[in-house]
Amino acid sequence: MKLTGAQALIKSLEMEGVEVMFGLPGGAILPVYDPILGSSIRHVLVRHEQGAGHMAEGYAMVTGRPGVAMVTSGPGATNIVTALSNAYMDSTPLVVITGQVPTASIGTDAFQECDITGVTMGITKHNWLVKTAQDIPETVASAFHVATTGRPGPVLVDVPKDVSFAEMDWHWPPALDLPGFRSPSAPETADVQAAAALVASATRPVIYAGGGILKARAVEELRVLAERTGIPVVTTLMARGAFPDSHPQCLGMPGMHGNYTAVTALQRSDLLIALGTRFDDRVTGRIDAFAPGAKVVHVDIDPAELNKVRRADVAIAADCKLAIGALAATLEGAPAPDLSEWWSQLRRWQEAFPLYYSQSDEPPIKPQMVVEKLRDLSPDDTILVSGVGQHQMWAAQYWRFDHPYSWVNSGGAGTMGFAVPAAIGAKMGRPDRTVWAVDGDGCFQMTAQELVTASAERVPVKVAILNNAYLGMVRQWQEMFYGERYSEVYLSPDLPDYVKWAEAMGCVGLRAESPDEVGTVIEKANAIDDRPVVVDFRTDAFEKVFPMVPAGASNDDIVVHPAQASGR
């Protein structure tokens, strides 16, 4: 069967099981947009290419399937670079198709030419510039294989316009030729036994669970391991929901804005069982002062993460699902270590230093209270999405994450503006679930135009803006570390008018200005299911995120809420 390269590209995506893709057409990718008209794939027309990338990420994070986005050459391609970088940092499988100028024009500074494979070399797992139409099926299949195998991540396929026009002989499935691509899978038995021996002799162990648990779909294995050993579990920002917050062994989130017990448990631990995590600086604080008395068992599917930041006593390059399963199996029937002393210490910390804020009956609304009300008034399995900053930390702290794949945020890259498009992608991946984005006013202004996309495509996401009229996290740092010298952080609470803006984009716009309105307005928003809703919560501009480990400080120097400080 003869197809054009463009037809072969769309057909290859169909063969890979793609149901939804996000994109925006332009000159170099035009030929590929023609066969979309007859395709089974639903294409979502975004308003900015960055939105296409983040939507694909949100979709991938809740479904586990790769997100797909397609954009044109030059500025279309560079606009999606932020999303590629974000997906690379958070190991999200993404397949991005970019148009390219015709082969003969490459290298001539042609109109809308950009060397996008060069630009994205360092922020993709791999990328391809397709040279002939005949290579399209193999390249697409390779792209999906690389994006989803081993440690997931983004890939990019750059397709010159003449390649899209050229004819080829359709064939599927293609043979993959990737002689250098491989990934560890099962753990070595000796390593698992060595890990089990450390577990058996530990007195203050902590399971340090990372986002890799979710990528490996190892939630059940983690639960078995934790319950079999009685070991406390901390879940990093990327792992919220990988172990239920309501489980008595869950200590919650560690890190720069983690709770006191989770942070301190890691610090005082004598054994860290680090699973699918990478000792990120936001978790470890000053690395040479991190968990100084702990031995380390480290499991990761990416061998380059082992011994990168912290030397492991037992390093296991393996799939988390297999490795955790093997470790739990090895420990079956073994006497559980006596952790009663450790647990009473942990419980004392939990009692002395719970998360803390104080809401009066009068305005302003405390942002933490909005998150708690959202949590209590929305369905238990609501998917929560956030941008980056104070609102993200309050969301991560105060939500109750009891379900995996229900938390979507930008972790490693810290991409402001992530929430709105990621929420749209998440809702398209899980239309059965309520999707709330908790966003900051600064973040919202970066990508809000995608709510036009949401209205046009009838994707009823809900957005709670914690509107404190500031770039709040920067403001917090300027208050704490720059002598209250506030430089370029004020945004204004009512410029723009978020309610009118929401309405202009086809959404319902709501506002809450005093604490007693918060519950009512959330219930009103939850009752709407035929269009997007935006709620402008006027929150306290001076509220800060606590606890906090100052950047570059040791986790021992954790700063708790001033009201609790006397208790330390």
Next chain:
Amino acid sequence: MSTVRHHILTVHVENKAGVLARVAGLFSRRGFNIFSLAVAPTDDARFSRITIVVDVESAPLEQIVHQLDKLVNVVSISELSPADAVQRELLLATVEASPAERSQVIQLVGVFGGEVLDVGATRLTVMLAGPPEKLDDFERLLETYAVADLQRTGLVALPKIDGRSVRPLREPATA
């Protein structure tokens, strides 16, 4: 030049466009130092061999190897211990030498087993192939004269035939 800080990595890569950029880009963005690098196709035209001398003070060798191995086009990586490898590098130099000095330079080249490639009225171009240390010595002695131009290729290396010198760090995929 070859000190304990330097390790030789032999990296088999797919012979595809942009592979060298991927390898070099990885080193630069992760802050790994390349001391020298030589690349050429192997007898199998689908693959190239890159010989990289890395400075392990910039990053642990293990980390460099693992990161390199993540590049999809990298097929296998071996470490060659300098003591157990046959190493060669090529040096070309154009030296200012008056007719009176010319015979001294030619003699020096002869002592090292090099060759004179080109002779002009006041200059001559010489060549020496050898282990890097020998080239270092030669270069130092050449500096007695005015060196107009000097170019070294970077190291290429193969394991000694009976040595236990190759540590295959990453095997090619078998499947």
